[in-house]
Amino acid sequence: MSLRTRIYIIALLLSSLACQGSGIAKTFSLQDSLAIYQPGKSYTFKVESAIGEYALAIEYxxxxxxxxxxxxxxxxGNLKPEFMHTRSKDFVSAANEVxxxxxxxxxxxxxxxxxxxxxxxAEEIRKATGLRPHVVLNHLHxxxxxxxRALSLAAQGDKNAIAAWKAFHQYIDDAKSQVAKNGPGLVLDIHGNAHRPQRTEVGLLLSGKDFGTGDLEKLADKSSVRALVRSGRATMKELTTGDTALGTLLNQNVFTATPSKAYPNPIDANAFPDGRYFNGGYNTARHGSRFSGNISAIQxxxxxxxxxNDKSRNDYARAIAKSIIGFINKYFN
Ligand SMILES: [Zn+2]
Known part of the structure; x- marks a missing residue:
């Protein structure tokens, strides 16, 4: 057993001692009733080696x-249990998976x-609104x-990775079931990019080209906020480049975000000459309203x-939270 693996195990033991809500033991079974989830408590899913070593994988x-x-x-996530397969770029994913x-x-x-x-x-939103959002974290690197990603490419056949992937999405599905009791809801899939010049990219499954040339209203059905448009709560233009688009609100409170009123085209050659734009991925599509349901998603x-920066992150989080709260108050109440 490597030192790193020992540290994981010790950390797990400490966290299960510290957190009464950490209820899932070695069977890997998830909660079978939403009523079991207690607001503010942490529920964890662990991966296990053939000789009984554990590592934290997913947390809700x-x-x-x-x-x-x-x-x-x-x-x-940062955890790299040695008993799990290391994903390879040479892996060929299943062609027929959903x-x-x-x-x-x-x-x-x-x-x-x-x-x-x-x-x-999550903490800044709780402080500002009194309501804790649901949080689902993948602790694995x-x-x-x-x-x-879809399961095949996500896990590349490793049985622990497959189980962790299922747990990640099951926790999101459980959170969505809870949120849906209150009407329309929102999943925000949080990522980091290294594009230059620095900007925050808002992904709703519309491409950069869509913003340059397309009629946004005609593209609502392929967006991850489809339900908001179809229910008449908002137009695509409002949600992407309007005064109360999430990108516009982020621009007011943080700095460059696109698409937004100030930066309506994420691949505008003057503002963003690298031409790069992340417009949403598997989670945005699966957990948003592109295909079904009343829960929308934005990457x-x-x-x-x-x-x-560990010193400034909370200040940014406070400003981002203000933007998110403004967006939710406008479109989800
Ligand atoms: Zn990412």
């Missing part, structure tokens, strides 16, 4: 019953400090599990200044 911190918001962190339109691109690079940013956001790709 249950939100308050009235919350309309779920925060997910699929790429912020993939919600995922692009199937491979990466094993983590989104540094986005797990910390997600927790900071992306080289072990990519929790924002938020934060630049490094926002998330990397």
């Amino acid at each position: 911190i249950a939100g308050d019953a009235a919350s309309k918001l779920i925060l997910t962190s699929p790429h912020g 993939d919600y339109g995922d692009t199937e691109s491979f990466s094993a690079v983590s989104d540094s400090k986005t797990l910390e940013l997600t927790l900071a956001l 992306r080289s072990k599990l990519d929790a924002n 938020l790709e934060f630049n490094s200044d926002v998330r990397m």
Whole structure:
């Protein structure tokens, strides 16, 4: 057993002692009733080696019953249990799996400090509104599990990774079931990008080209906020480049975010000459309203200044929380 693995196990023992809500033991079974989840408590799913070593994989911190918001962190984990397969770019994923339109691109690079940013956001939203959002975290490093891909590419056949992937999405599904009791809700899938110049990218499954040339209203059905548009709560233009679009609100409270009123085109050659734009992935498609349901989803790709500095992260989180709260008050009440 490596030193690192020993540290994981010790950390797990300490966390299970500290947190009464950490209820899932070695059977890996998830809660079978939403009533079991206690707001504010942490529920964990662990992976296990053939000789009984454990590592933390997935964590769900249950939100308050009235919350309309779920925060997910699929790429912020750091744990690399040695008993798990290390994902490879040479892996060929199953061609026929249901993939919600995922692009199937491979990466094993983590989104540094986005797990910390997600927790900071949840805390700032709780402080400002009195309501805890639901939080679902993947603690495994992306080289072990990519929790924002279809199962085959995400886990590459490793049985622990498969089980952890299922737990990640089951916790989100359970949180969505709770939120849906209150009407429309929102999943924010939190990521980090390294694009230059630095900007935060808001992904609703519309492409950069869509913003340059398309009629946004005609594209609502392929967006991850489809339910908001179809219910008449908002137009696509309002949700992407209007005064109360999430990007516009982020621009007011943080700095450059796109799409937004100030930066309506995420691939505008003058503002963003690298032409790069992350417009949402597997989680945004699966857990948003593109295909069904009343829960919409948006991918938020934060630049490094926002998330990397331990001293300033909470200040950014407070400003981002203000933007998110403004967006929810406008479209989800
Ligand atoms: Zn990511």
